[in-house]
Amino acid sequence: MLDLPRVTGLPYDVTLHDYLAICPQFQLVTEVGRYCGEPGEAGCAACLAKRPAQWPLDIMGWRDAFATLLLGAERVIAPSRDVADRVGRYVPACRRRFGRT
Numbered sequence: 001m002l003d004l005p006r007v008t009g010l011p012y013d014v015t016l017h018d019y020l021a022i023c024p025q026f027q028l029v030t031e032v033g034r035y036c037g038e039p040g041e042a043g044c045a046a047c048l049a050k051r052p053a054q055w056p057l058d059i060m061g062w063r064d065a066f067a068t069l070l071l072g073a074e075r076v077i078a079p080s081r082d083v084a085d086r087v088g089r090y091v092p093a094c095r096r097r098f099g100r101t
Contacts, residue, residue, distance in 0.1 A: 002065050002066070002068070002069050005069065005072055005073075006072070011074050012072070012073055012074065013073055013074055013075045013076070013077060014069060014070055014073040014075075014076045014077070015076075015077040016076065016077065016078045016079065016083050016084075016087060017079060018079075018083070019083065019086060019087070020066070021063070021066035021067075021069075021070060021087050021090075021091070022063055022066070022086065022087055022090045022091075023036075023044070024048065024051075024052075024053030024054065024055075024057075024059075024062055025047065025051065028086075030047070031047075031050060031051060038086075041059055041060065044059035045058060045059055063090055063091075066091075067090070067091045067094070070087070070091050070094045070097065071091065071093055071094060071097070073097055074097070075097055075098075076094055076097040076098050077098070078098055084098050
């Protein structure tokens with residue numbers, strides 16, 4: 001799925017629904033459903049060891065893959081300022097792609 005834009009060469013937009021671009025757990029939550037605090041690479045690796053992502057990537061590989069997707073988009077649409085700000089911290093160059101809805 002992440003390779004589809006590159007393979008087709010077509011322009012695309014990305015609509016974020018949650019924090020999937022920066023966290024394979026979608027909602028930045030621990031196994032007990034609490035905010036994880038965005039613990040950094042080591043903490044994310046520990047989380048993924050308990051709850052593996054759907055694709056076999058470490059946290060940096062995950063974020064790099066999504067950064068490539070986001071940076072290739074003509075526009076990135078976020079459902080809230082919080083999502084835009086958090087994703088923007090991990091993919092700073094993406095900030096200028098955020099569209100307004």
